Amino acid sequence: xxxxxxxxxxxxxxxxxxxxxxxxxxxxxxxxxxxxxxxxxxxxxxxxxxxxxxxxxxxxxxxxxxxxxxxxxxxxxxxxxxxxxxxxxxxxx
Amino acid sequence: xxxxxxxxxxxxxxxxxxxxxxxxxxxxxxxxxxxxxxxxxxxxxxxxxxxxxxxxxxxxxxxxxxxxxxxxxxxxxxxxxxxxxxxxxxxxxxxxxxxxxxxxxxxxxxxxxxxxxxxxxxxxxxxxxxxxxxxxxxxxxxxxxxxxxxxxxxxxxxxxxxxxxxxxxxxxxxxxxxxxxxxxxxxxxxxxxxxxxxxxxxxxxxxxxxxxxxxxxxxxxxxxxxxxxxxxxxxxxxxxxxxxxxxxxxxxxxxxxxxxxxx
Numbered sequence: 001x002x003x004x005x006x007x008x009x010x011x012x013x014x015x016x017x018x019x020x021x022x023x024x025x026x027x028x029x030x031x032x033x034x035x036x037x038x039x040x041x042x043x044x045x046x047x048x049x050x051x052x053x054x055x056x057x058x059x060x061x062x063x064x065x066x067x068x069x070x071x072x073x074x075x076x077x078x079x080x081x082x083x084x085x086x087x088x089x090x091x092x093x
Numbered sequence: 094x095x096x097x098x099x100x101x102x103x104x105x106x107x108x109x110x111x112x113x114x115x116x117x118x119x120x121x122x123x124x125x126x127x128x129x130x131x132x133x134x135x136x137x138x139x140x141x142x143x144x145x146x147x148x149x150x151x152x153x154x155x156x157x158x159x160x161x162x163x164x165x166x167x168x169x170x171x172x173x174x175x176x177x178x179x180x181x182x183x184x185x186x187x188x189x190x191x192x193x194x195x196x197x198x199x200x201x202x203x204x205x206x207x208x209x210x211x212x213x214x215x216x217x218x219x220x221x222x223x224x225x226x227x228x229x230x231x232x233x234x235x236x237x238x239x240x241x242x243x244x245x246x247x248x249x250x251x252x253x254x255x256x257x258x259x260x261x262x263x264x265x266x267x268x269x270x271x272x273x274x275x276x277x278x279x280x281x282x283x284x285x286x287x288x289x290x291x292x293x294x295x296x297x298x299x300x301x302x303x304x305x306x307x308x309x310x311x312x313x314x315x316x317x318x319x320x321x322x323x324x325x326x327x328x329x330x331x332x333x334x335x336x337x338x339x340x341x342x343x344x345x346x347x348x349x350x351x352x353x354x355x356x
Binding site: 028 | 238239242243246247250272274275276277278279282286
């Protein structure tokens with residue numbers, strides 16, 4: 001009963017649509033990755049290309065995935081490094 | 094050559110069949126020659142929404158299997174001269190048809206009609222693939238709910254991978270007073286999330302239930318709220334530039350009292 005009364009007189013109408021939007025945003029991050037299985041593979045290949053300029057990595061054991069907590073999605077990469085490259089040429093322009 | 098448009102959504106119950114019936118009837122009211130194709134094989138409904146359920150002799154599967162000629166399966170709506178329905182088969186399943194047969198059927202229909210509207214079944218399986226196979230354009234129907242928007246996003250992705258890009262969105266069943274209170278996602282929210290072009294918005298309208306009871310699409314009733322919304326979409330599809338409908342939230346005292354007391 002108190003709940004009904006407080007709802008009637010409450011000024012705190014923050015609205016539930018922001019919750020809906022936020023939940024949608026999170027769920028779609030995962031959905032869109034899953035629609036195309038190649039997505040993560042392409043991303044992984046590109047990461048290998050870039051990182052290989054700086055270090056030798058173990059491509060076989062490399063893991064790239066999306067994880068999510070309550071309010072955020074993170075790209076988590078676990079990339080074993082075999083060896084650092086000694087001579088990195090930095091292009092200064 | 095006419096235009097083949099598929100009406101799809103992913104999720105069920107968001108208003109695909111109602112939209113197909115109203116847009117088709119709307120085109121017919123404008124004098125366009127239009128055929129509605131019910132691609133929901135095994136669960137046909139467009140016939141009852143159109144009020145044509147008693148006139149079915151042959152169906153879509155009869156045509157693709159060669160049991161009758163295409164012309165024999167088309168039901169002419171006696172109320173609107175230029176409106177036809179090709180009903181789905183009720184006793185078969187979606188595997189009775191394949192995408193190539195649907196493509197051919199759409200080509201044949203597009204020879205004779207200005208618009209071919211295909212009512213797609215819910216889901217993303219064979220029935221969906223059949224329904225979109227012959228379409229030039231796709232319309233996605235969604236409602237302002239998390240589940241419906243999520244499924245719409247999935248469908249947009251699937252359409253793209255089938256080479257049907259740039260689908261247009263209809264947001265159905267909007268309740269202006271809930272949007273005003275911040276308890277329902279608004280059009281901008283949905284467009285921002287889905288990143289597609291908006292074709293139109295349909296307000297929640299109790300008259301839709303009445304019209305479905307009668308088997309007479311709401312678009313023919315000039316006083317129905319949804320009627321104007323559907324007519325606007327028909328005009329936009331025909332290339333006219335029509336501004337979006339103003340959504341008025343009813344927030345008079347009477348409406349508030351109604352909400353509080355729940356009648």
